[in-house]
Amino acid sequence: MRNFNELSPPQRILLGPGPSTVHPRVYRALATPIIGHLDPEFLQIMDELQEMLRWLFGTTNRLTFAVSGTGSAGMEAAFVNIVEPGDTVIVGVNGVFGNRMLDVVRRCGATAVPVEAQWGHRLDIQKIEDALKRNKPVKAVALVHAETSTGVLQPMTDVGALCKKYGALLVADTVTSLAGLPVLVDEWQIDVCYSGTQKCLSCPPGLAPITFSEQALAIAQSRKTKIQSWYLDVTMIANYWSNSSRAYHHTAPISMNYALREALRLVSEEGLKERFRRHARNSAILIENLLQLGLEPLVHEDVRLPCLNAIQVPRHVDEAKIRRRLLQEYNIEIGGGLGNLAGKIWRIGLMGESSSKANVVYLVSALRELLNS
Amino acid sequence: MRNFNELSPPQRILLGPGPSTVHPRVYRALATPIIGHLDPEFLQIMDELQEMLRWLFGTTNRLTFAVSGTGSAGMEAAFVNIVEPGDTVIVGVNGVFGNRMLDVVRRCGATAVPVEAQWGHRLDIQKIEDALKRNKPVKAVALVHAETSTGVLQPMTDVGALCKKYGALLVADTVTSLAGLPVLVDEWQIDVCYSGTQKCLSCPPGLAPITFSEQALAIAQSRKTKIQSWYLDVTMIANYWSNSSRAYHHTAPISMNYALREALRLVSEEGLKERFRRHARNSAILIENLLQLGLEPLVHEDVRLPCLNAIQVPRHVDEAKIRRRLLQEYNIEIGGGLGNLAGKIWRIGLMGESSSKANVVYLVSALRELLNS
Numbered sequence: 001m002r003n004f005n006e007l008s009p010p011q012r013i014l015l016g017p018g019p020s021t022v023h024p025r026v027y028r029a030l031a032t033p034i035i036g037h038l039d040p041e042f043l044q045i046m047d048e049l050q051e052m053l054r055w056l057f058g059t060t061n062r063l064t065f066a067v068s069g070t071g072s073a074g075m076e077a078a079f080v081n082i083v084e085p086g087d088t089v090i091v092g093v094n095g096v097f098g099n100r101m102l103d104v105v106r107r108c109g110a111t112a113v114p115v116e117a118q119w120g121h122r123l124d125i126q127k128i129e130d131a132l133k134r135n136k137p138v139k140a141v142a143l144v145h146a147e148t149s150t151g152v153l154q155p156m157t158d159v160g161a162l163c164k165k166y167g168a169l170l171v172a173d174t175v176t177s178l179a180g181l182p183v184l185v186d187e188w189q190i191d192v193c194y195s196g197t198q199k200c201l202s203c204p205p206g207l208a209p210i211t212f213s214e215q216a217l218a219i220a221q222s223r224k225t226k227i228q229s230w231y232l233d234v235t236m237i238a239n240y241w242s243n244s245s246r247a248y249h250h251t252a253p254i255s256m257n258y259a260l261r262e263a264l265r266l267v268s269e270e271g272l273k274e275r276f277r278r279h280a281r282n283s284a285i286l287i288e289n290l291l292q293l294g295l296e297p298l299v300h301e302d303v304r305l306p307c308l309n310a311i312q313v314p315r316h317v318d319e320a321k322i323r324r325r326l327l328q329e330y331n332i333e334i335g336g337g338l339g340n341l342a343g344k345i346w347r348i349g350l351m352g353e354s355s356s357k358a359n360v361v362y363l364v365s366a367l368r369e370l371l372n373s
Numbered sequence: 374m375r376n377f378n379e380l381s382p383p384q385r386i387l388l389g390p391g392p393s394t395v396h397p398r399v400y401r402a403l404a405t406p407i408i409g410h411l412d413p414e415f416l417q418i419m420d421e422l423q424e425m426l427r428w429l430f431g432t433t434n435r436l437t438f439a440v441s442g443t444g445s446a447g448m449e450a451a452f453v454n455i456v457e458p459g460d461t462v463i464v465g466v467n468g469v470f471g472n473r474m475l476d477v478v479r480r481c482g483a484t485a486v487p488v489e490a491q492w493g494h495r496l497d498i499q500k501i502e503d504a505l506k507r508n509k510p511v512k513a514v515a516l517v518h519a520e521t522s523t524g525v526l527q528p529m530t531d532v533g534a535l536c537k538k539y540g541a542l543l544v545a546d547t548v549t550s551l552a553g554l555p556v557l558v559d560e561w562q563i564d565v566c567y568s569g570t571q572k573c574l575s576c577p578p579g580l581a582p583i584t585f586s587e588q589a590l591a592i593a594q595s596r597k598t599k600i601q602s603w604y605l606d607v608t609m610i611a612n613y614w615s616n617s618s619r620a621y622h623h624t625a626p627i628s629m630n631y632a633l634r635e636a637l638r639l640v641s642e643e644g645l646k647e648r649f650r651r652h653a654r655n656s657a658i659l660i661e662n663l664l665q666l667g668l669e670p671l672v673h674e675d676v677r678l679p680c681l682n683a684i685q686v687p688r689h690v691d692e693a694k695i696r697r698r699l700l701q702e703y704n705i706e707i708g709g710g711l712g713n714l715a716g717k718i719w720r721i722g723l724m725g726e727s728s729s730k731a732n733v734v735y736l737v738s739a740l741r742e743l744l745n746s
Contacts, residue, residue, distance in 0.1 A: 001428040031404035055374040069442045072623035206626035250445035253579035
């Protein structure tokens with residue numbers, strides 16, 4: 001085999017749709033020499049992780065842990081455990097990740113009923129209720145709280161009660177919102193809520209924090225068919241993460257769990273309120289500055305995500321070229337549009353450590369230079 | 374939330390069934406500041422990883438990459454892609470991981486036919502042929518090359534030809550063998566081969582190297598039913614890892630891929646032959662020394678794994694207590710038995726960086742002290 005050089009990637013300012021900048025303390029934790037996944041000291045770290053994740057999710061759910069995979073594995077873990085062939089699941093679709101949920105639900109052998117909104121807009125709760133009425137019984141309603149592909153925030157306050165009224169579970173994708181804006185699992189009556197580590201948590205990608213309500217866990221434990229994924233089967237994973245049996249399931253990604261613990265400590269030190277304020281503040285500065293450059297946000301202020309800013313690309317601008325030049329000449333990564341919005345928007349992530357005034361000022365300056373050149 | 378201290382795990386000598394000791398260079402790579410998963414520089418790193426993995430697996434398979442999960446996710450990826458409801462899969466069962474394969478195959482809706490051997494012994498190839506004859510058509514034969522639960526090596530030289538004769542794919546679990554002893558995917562005509570990073574590769578757990586033959590990929594692409602896992606669907610993942618489209622699938626665990634690249638560089642620098650010799654040598658020294666302490670290996674020399682040494686616990690010895698004292702007083706982790714062998718064996722891993730004479734000498738001294746105290 002030919003020789004490969006020492007790893008030497010460029011240094012990027014990560015202002016895309018994730019991953020975000022990682023704090024040096026998280027890198028140090030990541031590189032801490034590992035111990036075994038059944039070592040009593042590691043089991044204690046798992047307990048601590050669970051406690052911190054419950055706090056972050058705003059829940060008392062026992063089954064709160066980190067799936068050993070990225071955010072998409074969290075999505076899959078949410079559905080394969082509670083959905084069986086023959087079930088009906090209502091899925092809110094106003095972007096790429098709603099579509100992905102549809103796909104995952106169908107691979108569980110269930111009927112997925114899409115409730116749609118235009119990309120860049122939020123879902124109408126009335127349409128969800130209509131779908132609940134038309135498709136009884138509904139096993140679950142699944143919504144993306146923060147649509148990474150469009151930058152839309154889906155308000156969640158009233159959906160939980162609606163689901164309970166119709167006997168449906170509520171599943172929420174908080175991949176891009178957790179640790180960047182409020183996620184209140186218990187207050188919002190969410191039954192399954194998953195996220196990823198590489199967005200507002202500012203940890204490298206590789207784990208998916210998730211939480212299951214007692215009701216969701218009971219459904220996973222009493223279903224008629226076996227859970228189709230062995231790897232993501234929470235009835236077995238619960239035995240490893242729980243305090244009692246600690247039965248070996250699979251080897252946990254030790255280093256990533258170390259990193260997540262440190263990322264959570266940083267969130268805790270900053271405090272949630274201040275962290276959310278910071279995300280809102282830097283997004284406001286960004287939008288204000290971009291407006292001065294003649295760049296308009298895609299999403300209405302009321303449902304605009306502070307952590308993921310979708311910006312309309314002016315018609316005369318070659319969006320891919322600007323992104324390429326930002327990367328090559330300024331070492332700044334931002335994202336392009338996906339699906340319907342490919343070529344039409346830029347997606348500027350201000351997530352976790354990436355959400356700083358310095359980054360906003362630098363990006364705006366770079367964009368100003370590139371658009372005027 | 375209460376405050377959590379800085380991460381400060383103990384320093385362990387990892388001589389269990391995995392994870393193994395990680396080289397400082399791998400930790401440095403792991404902690405290298407990340408770039409985006411669609412950054413051209415990261416795509417190049419993926420290309421390099423593929424090239425190194427092909428070399429290590431002894432294959433020219435295009436579809437060779439690292440699954441974004443631990444070894445068990447690799448197992449699941451192997452089966453969900455090629456197995457459909459109604460298929461028949463023959464599974465060799467002589468330990469925990471054969472049983473796990475049975476479970477995974479059944480969750481794919483297929484019929485799993487176990488071919489068994491006593492734990493601690495290898496499978497009889499004649500029995501596999503008998504099962505192939507009795508169960509035509511057979512979609513795949515699945516064998517564990519290195520049974521981590523028993524320390525048995527399954528010879529693989531003739532199984533591939535046998536499978537071809539009956540039109541069956543060959544699936545091999547090389548979680549504990551890859552980079553510790555020869556794995557020759559093309560020569561042995563293996564169609565799907567998966568491993569983990571935390572054993573003889575001496576990388577933290579979190580990725581599962583895997584390779585699919587053209588025939589296995591064609592089966593995944595032309596099956597009647599949709600692949601039940603979105604996350605592990607190789608027909609989509611291939612588009613991300615391939616050279617052409619680079620279509621976004623899920624966010625790769627960037628840091629873990631950095632670490633794997635460095636672990637593979639270390640394997641390459643040592644050379645496979647010398648690495649295998651080192652594993653064999655240190656295992657021989659261990660066994661020789663343990664025999665002097667009156668401790669007998671479980672497995673016959675002909676099929677004994679050098680990287681995972683199963684040792685019979687003398688009847689009068691409290692095996693769990695010895696393991697606990699090794700951990701608490703000597704900071705040495707070794708493993709206990711699983712399933713049928715719980716309480717009856719110790720599992721001493723000499724994998725990757727853990728396979729050193731220093732570790733053997735220290736462990737033997739510690740065991741001598743504990744057994745005589």
